[in-house]
Amino acid sequence: MQKFSIGPLSLPGEKGLFLIAGPCLVESRQMAMEVAAELDRIRKEEEVPVIFKGSYRKANRSSASSYTGIGDREALEILAEIREGFGMPVLTDVHEASEVELAASYVDVLQIPAFLCRQTDLIVAAASTGLAVNIKKGQFLAPQDMAYAAEKAASTGNRKIMLTERGTTFGYHNLVVDYRGLPIMADSGWxxxxxVTHSVQLPGAGAGVSGGDRRFLMPLARAAVATGVDGLFFEVHPDPATAMSDASTQAPLGEFAAMVRELMQLQRCMQSIREEFHSR
Known part of the structure; x- marks a missing residue:
């Protein structure tokens, strides 16, 4: 497994899981700081590496009337403030090669959205910055094909690459998770x-917005931990019902610490079981 550093973090973590967590969209400084403060508390209490995530602009919208953000530079400056103030690496997504230079000057990780995982120019531009790159698997893509996306990034000499599963299209307005995809993608060496968040999404099911069912966040997350995934991705909001995007699927901030605690305990349990069987 390829290992690398993002700021103060070494990934994959020696003690197990790492988290990518934060709001879907930077809606305001106050909201982003509230989430960052709680994530900072959780990472210290649970001793879990955390990368703060937040989109500075949402380009993949179901409807032309959907909210897209507070302004690029304003949102990016908030992300940079979180990075400096809390000492957490920060992730945001980019949608076109022309966006990469600006975003890269504020964050530590550039994310390639699932819909764009085959866009060679975008992946190469992101990887060429030298920052870590998280490539989400398209809902339409076989897990083994993500190795080709990683090869595009690695062709720049960048070895800071992560691959993310987020469900596969299952008919209209639905997704399904095939957990075989996690070890298949791991075979690539990244x-x-x-x-978790986008795997419970119901794309476009809400009359011009994406729906979802957060009841399934923990069942799916537990299965991923048991399968042996390296990291978990959660979108978290102080009041998901009022979120400007992904209101149906973001985890409530007030419940997130308990969720993380349970998942870390499960990870330690699974690690002990694996070590016991390997020692026989």
């Missing part, structure tokens, strides 16, 4: 993340 760390694998499971995007």
């Amino acid at each position: 760390p694998v993340v499971f995007d």
Whole structure:
């Protein structure tokens, strides 16, 4: 497994899981700081590496009337403030090669959205910055094909690459998770993340917005941990019902610490079981 550093973090973590967590969208400084403060508390209490995530702009919208953000530079400056103030690496997504230079000057990780995982110019531009790159698997793509996306990034000499599962299209307005995809993607040699939030999404099912069912966040996350994933991706909001995007699928901030605690305990349990069987 390829290992690398992102700021103060070494990934994959020696003690197990790492988290990519934060709001879907930077809606305001106050909201982003509230989430960052709680994630900072959780990472210290649970001793779990955390990468703060937040989109500075949402380009993949179901409807032209959907909210897209507070302004690129304003949102990016908030992300940079979180990075400096809390000492957490920060991730945001980019949608076109022309966006990469600006975003890269504020964050530590550039994320390639699932819909764009075959866009060679975008992947190469992101990887050429030298920052870590998280490539989400398209809902339409076989897990073994993600090795080709990783090869595009690695062709720049960048070895800081992560691959993220986020569900596969299952008919209209639905997704299904095939957990075989996690070890298949791991065969590529890159760390694998499971995007819990978007795997419970119902794309476009909400009359112009994406729906979802957060009841399934923990069942899917537990299965990913048991499968042996390296990291978990959660979108978290202080009041998901009022979120400007992905309101149906973001985890409530007030419940997130308990969720992380349970998943870390499960990871330690699974690690002990694996070590016991390997020692026989």
